[in-house]
Amino acid sequence: MKEKEAVEELELGLDFSKLQRVADKCPNVIPVVVQDWRIKEVLGLVYINQEALVKSWETGMAFFWSTSRNKLWLKGEEKSGCFLKVKEIRVNCDQNSLLFLVEKPENIGFCHTKNENGAFRESCFYRQIVDLASGKLVFS
Amino acid sequence: MKEKEAVEELELGLDFSKLQRVADKCPNVIPVVVQDWRIKEVLGLVYINQEALVKSWETGMAFFWSTSRNKLWLKGEEKSGCFLKVKEIRVNCDQNSLLFLVEKPENIGFCHTKNENGAFRESCFYRQIVDLASGKLVFS
Numbered sequence: 001m002k003e004k005e006a007v008e009e010l011e012l013g014l015d016f017s018k019l020q021r022v023a024d025k026c027p028n029v030i031p032v033v034v035q036d037w038r039i040k041e042v043l044g045l046v047y048i049n050q051e052a053l054v055k056s057w058e059t060g061m062a063f064f065w066s067t068s069r070n071k072l073w074l075k076g077e078e079k080s081g082c083f084l085k086v087k088e089i090r091v092n093c094d095q096n097s098l099l100f101l102v103e104k105p106e107n108i109g110f111c112h113t114k115n116e117n118g119a120f121r122e123s124c125f126y127r128q129i130v131d132l133a134s135g136k137l138v139f140s
Numbered sequence: 141m142k143e144k145e146a147v148e149e150l151e152l153g154l155d156f157s158k159l160q161r162v163a164d165k166c167p168n169v170i171p172v173v174v175q176d177w178r179i180k181e182v183l184g185l186v187y188i189n190q191e192a193l194v195k196s197w198e199t200g201m202a203f204f205w206s207t208s209r210n211k212l213w214l215k216g217e218e219k220s221g222c223f224l225k226v227k228e229i230r231v232n233c234d235q236n237s238l239l240f241l242v243e244k245p246e247n248i249g250f251c252h253t254k255n256e257n258g259a260f261r262e263s264c265f266y267r268q269i270v271d272l273a274s275g276k277l278v279f280s
Binding site for chain 2: 012013014015016017018019020022023024027028029031033035040041042044045049050053054057088089090091092093094095096097098111112113121125126127129132137140
């Protein structure tokens with residue numbers, strides 16, 4: 001990994017404009033928390049619409065809505081092969097977000113980024129804030 | 141609990157218009173997954189902006205942005221007393237969502253809804269889909 005990339009990766013730079021872009025580009029999606037049903041690790045936060053929810057239900061595999069590509073997204077189909085079996089779908093109180101409990105392949109991480117060994121990271125939440133003022137992150 | 145309420149509570153009726161409303165009403169918020177740091181249960185999904193993030197960091201207590209009231213929200217202040225100690229804040233790969241690992245009071249649930257005993261529910265994700273076509277939910 002290049003030093004520049006490594007440095008950038010450990011600097012906080014939250015994208016607070018994302019939600020507006022998602023809302024403009026991909027109407028009628030809601031956020032989905034994806035959690036490993038066995039070890040309970042939160043793997044990531046993605047978006048889903050009715051079409052993807054129906055596909056997930058009918059196939060038992062996790063389909064989401066790609067907000068970057070604005071299309072139906074079978075998780076794992078792009079590169080990683082990290083296909084997810086849907087074990088349970090939970091609904092929040094206000095019915096505006098979902099929790100997917102999933103079973104994922106043991107050797108393939110959920111995240112599209114790779115660690116220093118070239119393996120897909122287990123979870124998208126692989127960094128933690130250690131100092132907000134300076135924006136310092138560490139790998140967790 | 142009235143029968144009507146009970147029936148409504150077990151019918152799927154996802155609010156796919158929420159995200160657009162949030163984006164219009166509360167610019168510059170991102171979603172936050174709130175997870176119990178000890179038992180790893182996902183407690184809920186809320187929103188945060190820079191101001192609430194700074195307050196959380198500085199005080200060690202979870203502040204979010206209330207999208208219904210469009211104001212800074214110290215979790216627990218409204219009614220429940222479910223104040224959350226922030227143990228760790230994680231950032232996702234694309235820096236557009238956060239994961240709060242929190243310690244919550246043992247006897248107070250995270251959710252603003254109450255169970256049949258009148259206690260605040262532990263998690264907002266207290267129902268699961270058992271049949272998507274008919275929209276049938278069960279308490280999980």
